[in-house]
Amino acid sequence: MGGWFPIYLREILILQRKLLRQIASMSVSPLLYLIAFGLGMGRDITIQGRSYLEFLIPGLVAMNSMVQAFTIATEINVARFYWGIFEEFQAAPLSDAAYVTGEALAGITRALLSVIVVILIAAISGVRLSYNLFFWLAVILNSFLFSSLAIGLAMVVKSHADQSLLTNFVITPMAFLGGTFFPLDKMPPWVQGLLKLLPLTPASEAIRASAYGQTPPWFPYLILTVLGGAMFVLAIKLVKKARD
């Protein structure tokens, strides 16, 4: 288990080498959503007594941390299919749990960086929210869940093209439907029921409540922890299976 650090360090060194490009890439979608939905369509809309921008920023935090944590799958697949680095790790005395831990932490680091980008964009837009411990805990749990999911799925796909398909089918719908851009309580009850099953929904709920300075409900944290733990264990099993 102690061997996670070199895996993490490798991802961080690569991230550091292209940091400016990465930050620019992390800024694009929140900036576009902010301009289109926040400043464009949502200027005169209020939700739960707050401006739409205040509603949107926590959603963008949840979405961006999910997307960036999930991006670790792309890094893993590039290392696996193009560079063959994954085999270097497989041939090394490194446990599957250590590998998954290193990659999951790298995914969380990327996600945290992307959240800082969103917070800076929000500050520039004049939105002031509360970035307290509950907020960061929800961000970390959300990133842990999605980076673990990403590692597991990266072991299942057979090519880089399959990875794009997964992103399109798993991440993109969740980004729009997981309580990011609109409150779920405006939807018909059966739709609400379905959308509450998406892992991003409790993350949006917890991040939004804590960003509003409220004491967030504990249930979303429980769901994120249980799902994250399950994804982590699944990722370890899939890494083991990917050996052949």
Add this chain to the structure above:
Amino acid sequence: MIEITNLVKRYKTVQALNGVSLQVAKGELFAYLGPNGSGKTTTIRILTGLTKPTSGDAYLNGCHFERDALKAKRQCGLVPQVVNLDTELTVRENLDIHGRIFKMPSGERRARTDALLEYVEMDDRGDSLVKHLSGGMKRRVMVARALLHSPEILFLDEPTVGLDPAIRRRLWSLLKKIQQGGATIFLTTHYIEEAEFLADRVAFLDFGNLVQLDTPNNLKARIGDWALDEMIDGHMHTQYFSSRSEAQAVIDQKQGGFSLRRVNLEDAFIALTGKKVSDDGSVAKTPEDNEPAATAPSPGAGGH
């Protein structure tokens, strides 16, 4: 040092390894020779934990390759066929990550990195990004990386594929040097001259079967010392003789162009497997391809 017993690997429709058993002694340089698809890489992948075998056992320096996998892996270094360095990282960073994975203390990691980069004559490129290195340089970095944690056993899977002859020879010298340092080397290759030049013992592998295993000299001696090449109907036919005088006696009775030379390992491979390996690793067609599998001819009685 390496003990393989009845190793079998079956993919859906392909039998990649068909019950291979062999032993490699400590300090030996062992070459695994065969055309593409003969099962060479599969064997190395199984021994290094990259592929699960269908059945069979292997011990690496006394450690079972599956039951005691982490301990077995600590004893091994691997230079895979495909360059698998992190191209976005520098040479030193690549080695540093490897050393950390093998839990080497920082001082030892740095000292070994310096020593090995000098050893592979890359000490002036330690801070270069890997993507800026030539193919030959990358191969040498991979050898340095595989040696960083001082493995007892070094696996090299076709280490000189795609390298120009001068760099190939340089890598051969390096491998000899590594063997002299006490390491056991298990090398796969389809370059017959590479096996002949480097190996203490050579195994011929064909369609997943181990067909011959001996020293290069013994393998050659099985077919004779002299080879007489003759072009008949556009095909090269070779006869083998145990002495030059026997060959000369045949030449004296014939008209036309002959070429008399010493038997090499390629002759032994062709005679003992009925196959010829071309430079790209594929099985080249020989006039005998449509005939039943050849058996080893007795010295002097050639016929290939």
